[in-house]
Amino acid sequence: MALVTVTPPTSTPVSLSEAKEQCRVTESNHDGLITRLIKAAEDSIESYTGARLSEQTVQLELDGFPSGCIDLGVYPVTAITSVLYDDTDDVETALVLDTDYWKNLGGMYPALTAVESWPATKYGKPASVRILMTVGYAASADVPQDIRHAILLRVKEYFDNAGESVTGAEIYNTVSSVDSLAHMHRRIGI
Structure with a gap:
């Protein structure tokens, strides 16, 4: 069994401005990085839940x-x-x-x-x-709010810890929060 993407999504569940606000970034010099982090966070949540979030x-x-x-x-x-x-x-x-x-x-x-x-x-x-x-969901507003929040937390986690391999309570708490937000949307193998 293979699931192949034929037409990729043209939007994301969270906007660049929402992700910048979550990361407390006001300048635009990190826009490229944050845009990539949104995609990485979306992919992470999709992998965890078994859902496709964007149409x-x-x-x-x-x-x-x-x-x-x-x-x-x-x-x-x-x-x-x-x-x-x-x-x-x-x-x-x-x-x-x-x-x-x-x-x-x-x-x-x-x-x-x-x-x-x-x-x-x-x-x-x-x-x-x-x-x-x-x-996938036709509009970002259709994506469940807890999933959108999990994506924003994951973006902030990636942004704050870019290139670092530090383990500690703060990183663990973020991972735990993301998992708890996304858990009720997770497909369990049948």
Whole structure:
């Protein structure tokens, strides 16, 4: 299973001005650094939670259909664009919503379920099933506030400790705070 970004996000869950305020920076000479730190913090929180925070297009690639439902592996999923597979003759075929599969896009574990059963795919072919979907929150205001705050705390942590390898209570407290803010949004492997 691979989740491939097809169209990357064009926005971030927090703005440069919000991150600068969190870091208590007023001048613009750190804008490039803080912009990179926002992306790093977003990636960190996404990795921890299993969510995609900014709207983007991704493709889930499977080496065949499972015996049950397909866990889409990420949330929030806002749209399924296509479900394609390579049949036993290696012909690309599209599945049809409500004819071949049902979708349940709500919650942290969005999934697809076969109406009857999943079709056979080309044996041994990698990525013989491809699900193209839109994921992430459409606007930064839609991102849960505790996640946005966790990103801002992580940006400040990265900014304050750039290049340092100091261990101590202050760094530990920041990590603990970020984890506690993001924990209720974390997907647990199923």
